[in-house]
Amino acid sequence: MSETHKPSLLRVLSGETLPRPPVWFMRQAGRYLPEYRELRAKAPDFISFCLNPEMAAEATLQPMRRFPFSASIVFADILLIPGALGQKVWFEVGEGPKLGELPSLDALEAEIDGSTFKLTPVGETLSRVRAALEPERTLIGFAGAPWTVASYMIEGGSSDRSKARTFAYEKPEEMDRLLDIVARASVRYLAMQAEAGAQVLKLFESWAEGLPEDLFERIVCKPHRTVIAGLRDLGVETPVIGFPRGAASMAQHxxxxxxxxxxxLDTACPAHVGQAIQKSGKAVQGALDPLLLRAGGPGLDRRVDQMLEQWGSGPYIFNLGHGILPDTPIPHVEQVLKRVTGQ
Structure with a gap:
């Protein structure tokens, strides 16, 4: 495939600057769409929904039918890995994810090789979506990054991560081993996704904020390097997007x-940080505030224009700074996409 015929997202990830950036939204498949809510009601629970290839593929494709997104991201969840490693995971209505008692590290280690087999439905979802998706639209696979996944495993659900951070300080060897276990399981999981049709892989480090520099290096950067090196050792050359949400100026490091x-980049990341990353030869993605997308109005147009101005002269992917909110009006999504794509 010639460079000019490559999907726009892949061109940007190879360092190219385009007149109009590719655009997709985190959580673009989800509760703001009435067709998604109708589909979700047919599944007995959220984990079953994620691991049903027919339903997950349909959820993945729904926003692609409505909107001119440049890329589609597989419908799954970052907490499928703990479940595949043997920790109980479920979702409480109105409360979010819950995790059972953390198994021993030896027990988790013993499940690494078999964990990918338990997640093969995600691979089937990707294959279904790739077969249905137009060739000019990119398919993205993903995993939760090791620190974020490990923090859920330690905390037992959503929290301020204080228990997990304390664990990292008090039991550094155990934390490093847990991060390594999650990283190695993630390598196998992401390699399977690439083989199934994912053209881009993304690491979601949702809880990278508030970390001192030394801890950020140890529990965010080092495990990310482990994942990417593991993928390359397996011969997986698929480009990777890293999302250290909340890293602020440490996003440059x-x-x-x-x-x-x-x-x-997340919503609060300064423009100059993204510009410096672009000058180093890498692309940046982001970083519209999901609350502004929900609010809409002239302020939304102004911010979109500002972002295109501040990052559009380098390799840039237009996206949100975090996931789209469930009560976001569909016309606001259309408003942004028209402004970015001209369609």
Whole structure:
């Protein structure tokens, strides 16, 4: 495939600057769409929904039918890995994810090789979506990054991560081993996704904020390097987007030390940080505030224009700074896409 015929997202990830950036939204498949809510009601629970290839593929494709997104991201969840490693995972309505008691590290270690087999439905979902998706639209696979996944495993659900951070300080060897276990399981999982049709892989580090520099290097950057090196050792050359949400100025250190092809920026990341990353030869992605997308109005147009101005002269992927909110009006999504794509 010639460079000019490559999907726009892949061109940007190879370092190219385009007149109009590719655009997709985190959580673009989800509760803001009435067709998604109708589909979700047919599944007995959220985990079953994620691991049903027919339903998950349909959820993945729904926003692609409505909107001119440049890329589609597989419908799954970052907490499928703990479940595959033997920790109980479920979702409480109105409360979010819950995890059972953390198994021993030896027990988790013993499940690494078999964990990918338990997640083969995600691979089937990807294959179904790739077969249905137009060739000019990119398919993205993903995994939760090791620190974020490990923090859920330790905390037992959503929290302020204080228990997990304390664990990292008090039991550094155990934490490092847990991160390594999650990283190695993630390598197998992501390699399976690439084989099934994912053209881009993304690491979601949702809880990278509030970390001192030394801890950020140890529990965010180092495990990310382990994942990417593991993929390359397996011969997987698929480009990777890293999302160290909340890293602020340390996103520059992340870009300098982790071999990703793009760094996804969160809503609060300063413009100059993204510009510096672009000058180093990497793409940036982001970073519209999901609350502004929900609010809409002239302020939304102004911010979109500002983002296109501040990052559009380098390799850039337009996206949100976090996931789209469930009560976001569909016309606001259309408003942004028209402004970015001209369609």
């Amino acid at each position: 992340y870009a300098d030390t982790v071999d990703v092809q793009a760094v996804a």
